[in-house]
Amino acid sequence: MLSRYKLNFLLRIFSITILSVIPALYLFEILPAFVLPVWSVVLFFLCHQIQERKVKLSAAIILICLSVSIFFALILFFLKNISAEPFDILYLRFGIIIPFLILQTIFISVATFLFFKKEQYRRYEPIVFFIIFSIFFWGQGNFSMSVFEHPIYAVLFSLTFSLFEIIRLFLSFNFEKKQAGFFALFLPFFAFVMFFVLKNYNESASINHGGLLQPTLFRFDFSDYLKLQSEIKMSDDLVLVTHFDKNFSHNMLRRMYLSAWDPLKGFYEKKAPSENTQITYLPKGKKNILHKVFSMREKVEQEYFFVNLSPSSFIAMDYPTQIIPYEIWDSSKFNGGYKVSSDAIFDFAPDIYGDAFPSGNDEEGLSKEDLEFYTKIDDESFKLVHQKAEEITGDIPDYLDKILALQLYFTEGDFRYSLKPGKAPDGNQLKYFLTEAKKGYCTYFAFSYALMLRSVGIPSRVAVGFFVQPDSEIMNYYPVRANMAHAWVEVFFPFAGWISFDPTTSQLAEGENINIGMNAGGEEFNSLLSEILEKRDEIKINEITEDQNDTLTIGSYIKQFFKNNISIFRLIVILSLLVIFSIYKTTPYLILKFSKNNRKIVLTAGKLFKKKKQNSETVKQMDALIQKAKFAPECTKDDAKSAKDILKKSTKKLIVLLAFSLMSCILFAENIDNIIFEADKAVEAENWERALALLQDGIKRYPQNDKLFFKLGEIYHNKQLYKPAYKILKKGLDINPENSSILYYLSNCASLLNKYEEALDYIKRYLKLVPDDRFAASNYGWLCFKCRRPADGIDFLLSNIARYGENLSVYNSLGTLYNEVFDYKKSKEFYIKAINEAKKLDRTYSASIYYYNKAILESQFHQFDNAIEDAKAALDMEERSSSYMMIGELEQRRNNFVQALSAYVSAAANDDTPLSVLSIINVFLETGHIEKAEHYILNELQNVSEEWIANYGLSVNEFKSNLYEIKKELYIRKYNFEKRRLTLGLLDWIKNLKDKINYKLKYKYYDAVYRIYSIKVASEYKKNDAGHITDTTNTLYTNTSYYHAFKGKGNKSLKYLKKSELIETMFIPESAGAYIADRGVIESDLKMLNEGISKMNPEWEKTALKELYAEGIKIAKKSSQSFYYLYLESLFDLNPAGFLEYDIEFPVKINMEIDKTEKIKISKKKMKKIIASSRFKEDNNSKFSIHVKYHDKTLYFKLLDKNGYTSYSKNIQVDKLDKKNFKTAVNLLVKDIFTFKL
Structure with a gap:
């Protein structure tokens, strides 16, 4: 039997293995799932071996860490120095994984040796592991278990780990009096702490989901009361899929209404005196809901399929009348669903129902008690809102007009939508919203509107739920995301019931960029909808029926029992009748089969025979046998056999006839x-x-x-x-x-x-x-291009033209394929043919596509002037996103960023792909506008589908490679910015340090993912790479992709660059300069770098030149002062944002002029030191100089260039010149100078 110690150690191995799995769940794109668990087992073995040799604690830890480090270093050295493709890939992958292995080595070795040698640590290690486990899951986005396919897996995973650790905790103690006392105190304390942690976590989760949704275990639901938060965030988690007639897409999907008001609690759920309790949770079975019948309502059926919403939630339009819960198919993506029928407003008739105020008459639908309830407001809130409400509505007599006037006050007035309403100085958020800030999110607008309505005697309540985006509809199904959660107001109308009014403005507050539900669909929704359509026939309906109060009497129970089991009773009755009928029908045949009485057999056969229409001969034969059986003294066995034979022949004919008739019915019914x-x-x-x-x-x-x-x-x-x-x-x-x-x-x-x-x-x-479908033929050519088989496509299309004649789409595909094999003349020839044919047929859209494709060709072969002419011609033919994109790319090449951005924005207006957004982000990054770039990445690149890729010249892996390259470029810039930013105190220093760590880790992660996807792209091309110089396309792109994957890895990248250069320069001589310069950078050869730069196009290759100047600065700084300053000046003249991108200090002379009459609390020397601590560096040899002057409470900054001209100046108002204010001013100066103005 295992001792307590060994069992504890064994369970410990399982626990650490579980912990080792978690990082791979987060970082699955760079960290294979098996790596850390396998390495943990290896480490356990090593630790055990060292422990057997009785090595001291510190020496054991050092020994294992040192030996592992040497082992890793030897592997890297070995892989680095072997020049073979598989080893190159292993070198890259191993380099990405090593940091995780080292961290795991340190953790496991320290923890394991402490476990072996320190009994006190061994006792409390489970608590340490619980804390580590919690930290791992703390980043899981407010109960949204994204690392697991289904929440149940997260629960099982957590329970397994917890079970192991709880057992270990008890194994570690003998539970003497002292330990029992510890647990008696610890467990309640732990539960108390967890209560407050979870409470705080719940509130944080609500803030992160628009202030409306809160977590329920691993799902979300609405809170039954609303609070006004000072700041919220939006999440785009898909929470449900709904299905209803699209004519009702303007209706809100209500989760619940909040009827009662309390100035401390806000609006919360409470039943009005005369109302039925609202249904807020899904019943177990079918339920009918009674309510007063109101005018203008139409029956609308809805279905809801929950993805990330609590399965007990109930959502419906307006007045639900019947609920039918579903038992859905076995699914890891959905956690429940149901069908509901509602009486919903389709079109409001203000001319009929807009004048009369509610009187409290029950016939109107709202009792006097309920009218008082829904107009109740406390005195303080009344004073806050009533005067303004009266001012707006005082001269308006009609009921509806008052309601609309107050709504317009919020939607069209001075109020703005904001996720950051700010914190009220006195804690009264509502007052702050109405009187000062005048900005907030939907809850603020709903609260204010409802209270204003109540203050003038109009019954109102706040409702919460979701809206849908009508444009996201597919076959009457709609996606609903967390950022579509909403609060609005319902107002009562006599005889018409409660009607929704949304007071939230669509006007955004300054500095806010919110994209709520604009891209509600996407690949995730399409995948979920596909599953619903495929599996919906597996939906089961629970036949249990509940009444309004969900209670049953004995009689109703019996009635309900029979109703619920009616199908079984029907089956029993049907089976009984079938048995009786079968006995009746089969009795004659049983007589024929088993009877020994020959007369009875003949007479029975005669009866059966006479029921069928037969020919005259067989009738005579059967009649003779019947007469003999009736009247002859003897009836033999032969007579019985003859009767049966006659009957059998006639029955066969009948069976054939019946079968033929039946088949005819089946086939033609x-x-x-x-x-x-x-x-x-x-x-x-x-x-x-x-x-x-x-x-x-x-x-x-x-x-x-x-x-x-x-x-x-x-x-x-x-x-x-x-x-x-x-x-x-x-x-x-x-x-x-x-x-x-x-x-x-x-x-x-x-x-x-x-x-x-x-x-x-x-x-x-x-x-x-x-074979004569020409469009399909051109499609074949395009698919050859997508499959990296251009030669196959060319051969087929040429033979197609020879057989069927000219065709513009076939010409276009040939142009694309010839471009792919670098045959400039042939490609251009076929594009021109396609363009001319399209013009002849007046097909401007096609001509636009062909001009765009020709522009790509011209750009690839460095004929940039031709390319921009073709791009503009494409735009003249038809305004297409692709044409704008091409113009943007060409303008960006020559640093015309304003024109490029304008073209990309025009492209984005009608672009169904993320390409235009990626280009906009790229412009912002290139020009140093990193906040704008980050906004687009976070708000515009969510829920991106991959279907569009089929029509573009890149693969899924190429797109992902581009996407992660953009992200890594964002975070290296953010890191570089924070690295040189001057901090303004201890708290700001801590924040700066935290941000630097965060951005550096994100950069490292996205850089690793980018390199891995570059290898995947290389593998795609390599599949069709014959490995010799004639297979130009695939060989070139294979090596180019490998170069991108290994860029910055010295000789690993150089060999792939040389292979690419050998091929591309053979077809495009103009590309030689960039290749030579890149080789100069890798080999740190300034001569080679300069030679390459001299051969590049100074107008059209400015983006590439920016990188080369930056790399040249780093090389020349160590070896050539003249080139160092030359590259610095060139980079600053070309694009000052390059200093941020490549983290380069800008050397300047610093001149100070301070008015001594001014009160200052900082010396000139300190000011110079502060400037030199930012992106600037004091250098008296530099041709650039900064002049700083302080006079009349104003700081004057001026940057003079090498010719003495002012290249930048800025005046900053500073009332008190001290260290903090001067740092703030320098931060603004640096951000301004090293940003390209747009």
Whole structure:
């Protein structure tokens, strides 16, 4: 049996292994899941071996850390010095993983040797592990368990770890009096602390989800009361998918209404005296809800499928009348669903219901007691809002007009929407909002509006729930995200009921950039919707029915029991009748089979025979046998056998006839074409439920009919649901591999799902069946391009032209393929042919595409003047995002950032891809506007789908590589900025240190991910890389991608750069300069660097020159003072934001002129030191100088260039010149100078 000590150690191994798994859940893109757990086992073995040798604690820790470090160093040295591709990749991957292995080595070795040698530590180690485990999960985004596919996995994971540690905790103590006392005190204290931690965590979670949602275990739900926060954040977590008629998309989806008001609590849930209790939680079974029937209401059915919302939540429009809970299919993505019917407002009729005030008459729908309840307001709040409410509505007689006037006060007045309303000095957030700040989020507007309405006698309440984005609808399904949570106001109208009014303004406060739900859909929603459509026939409905009060009497229970089991009783009755009928029908046949009485057999056969219409000959034979059985003295066995034979022959004919009739009924009862026709009619009417039901039912009836599969797949495809379309079309293709329509659509679906090899195979098979489809032929060429097979595409398209003649789209594809193999002349020839054909046919959209493609060609071959002409021609033909993008890229090349940004913004207006946003971010980064770049990254690059990639010349991995490159560039700039920022005190220093660590770690992470994706891109090209010089395209791009992956790794990158140079310069001689300069940077060779720069285009290659000047500064600083200053001046003239990007100090002379009559609390020497501690460096040899003057409470800064001209000046008002204010002024100066003005 294991001793307590050994069992403790064994459980400890399991616990640490669990802890080792967690980092890989967060960092799955750079850290393989098996690495840390496997390394932890190795470390346990090493620790155990050292412990066996009885080495001292400190010596043991040093020994294992030192030996592991030497081992890692030897591996890196070995991998670094072997020049082979697999070893290069291992060198990169191992270099990324090593920091994690070292940290784990230190943690496990220290903890394990302490466990071995210190009994006191061994006792309390489980508590230490609990703290570490909590820290790991603390960053999980306010109960949003994103590292686990499903919350139940997080629960099981946590419970397993907790179980091990609790057992270990008890194994570590003998529970003497002293230890028992410790636990008696510790456990209540621990529970007390956890209560406050979770309470604070809940509040933080609510703030991070718009101030409305709060966590419930691992899901979210609305709080039953609302508070006004000084600042909130938005989350774009997808919380549910809803399904209803799109004519009701303007309606709010209400979670609950908050009827009662308290100045301390805010609005909270409380039942009005005469009202039924509102339904706030999903019932267990079907439930009917009674309410007064109001005018203008229409029945609308809704379905809700919860993703990140508590499964017990209940949401509905207006007045829910019936709830049907669902038992959904086994899913890791959904945690519940239900159907609800509501009486909802479709169109309000103000001319009928807009005049009369509620009187408290029950017939109106609101009793006198409830009217008083819904107009109740405390005295302090009344004084705050009533005067303004009266001022707005005093001269307005009509009920509705008063309501609208108060609404307009908020929506069209001086109020602005803000996530940062600010903190009220006196703690009264509502008063601060209404009288001073006049900015806030939806809760502020709803509170204020409801209270103003109540102050003038209008019954109102606050409602919380969600809105939907009408544009995000697919087949009447809508995604709902956490940032679409909302608060609004409901106002009562006599005979019409409660009607929603939203007082929240759409005007943003200054400095706010909020994009709420604008990109509500995306790939995640499409994936979830696909699952719903595929699995919804597995939904089960709980037949238990609840009444309004959810109580049952004995009689109603019996009635309910029979109702709930009616199907079973029906089945029993049907089976009983079938048994009786079967006995009746089978008795004659049983007589024929088992009877020994020959007369009885003949007479029974005669009865059965006469029920069937037979020919005259058999009738005569049977009649003779019947007469003999009735009247003859003897009836033999042969007579009985003859009767049975006659009956058997006639029965066979009848069975054949019945079978034929039955088959005819089955085949022609409902024609397949009729199903498709009806489905088409339903699609035309946008009745998606009927269309899908018809086709899904048809497929069940006729599972071997490929037409039904095609029609269903076509509907999914046309609604951009490519995953279910792909699955259903593949099933149809299995039935009929020669169905050309299925092949064509399958090719398109596969392409849009980035399955290019499959798409190419399907279009190839399609073209064998329909060889004269020219557009499909051009598509084949495009897919050859996507699959890195340009030669195959060229051969096919040339033969297609020879066989079928000219075609503009085929010409365009040929131009793209020839560009891919660096045949400039051929590519240009076919693009021009495509353009001319498009112009001849007046197809301006096509001509625009072809001009754009030609611009790409010209740019790739460094014919930049031609490229910009073609880009402008493309724009003249048709305004397309791609044309604006091309103009932006070309303008950015020559540092025309204002024109580039304008072009990118124009592109983004109609761009369904993230490319224009990436370009905007890139401009902001290039010019030093890092806050704007970060805003776009955080707000515009969420929920990005990958379907668009099918129509662009890059792969999924290339896009991700670009995305992570942008992110790493953001965080290195943020780090560099904080590194040189002057701190303004201890707290600011701590914040600065924290930010630097945060930004550096993020940069390292995104840099690692970027390199890994660059290797993946290289692997894609390598699949079709023949490895010799004639296979130009794939060889070049393989080596270019490897160069990007190993950039900054010395000789590892140099060899790939040289391979790329050898190929590209052969086709594009103009690219030689950049290659030579890059080699000069890697080899720290200034001569080579200068040679390369001299061969580059000074107008069109300014982006590349900026990097080369920056790298030249770093090299020349050690070896050549003249080149050092030359590169500094060149970089500053070209783009001063480069100093921030590459963390370069700017050497200047510093001249101070301080008015001695002014009161100053800082010396000139200290001021110079402060300037020299920022991005500037004092250098008397520099040709640049900073002049600082302080006079009349104003600081005057002036930067003079090498020619003595003022390149920058700034005046800053400083009432008191002290160290803190001077640092603040210098920070502003640095930010201003090293930012390119837009």
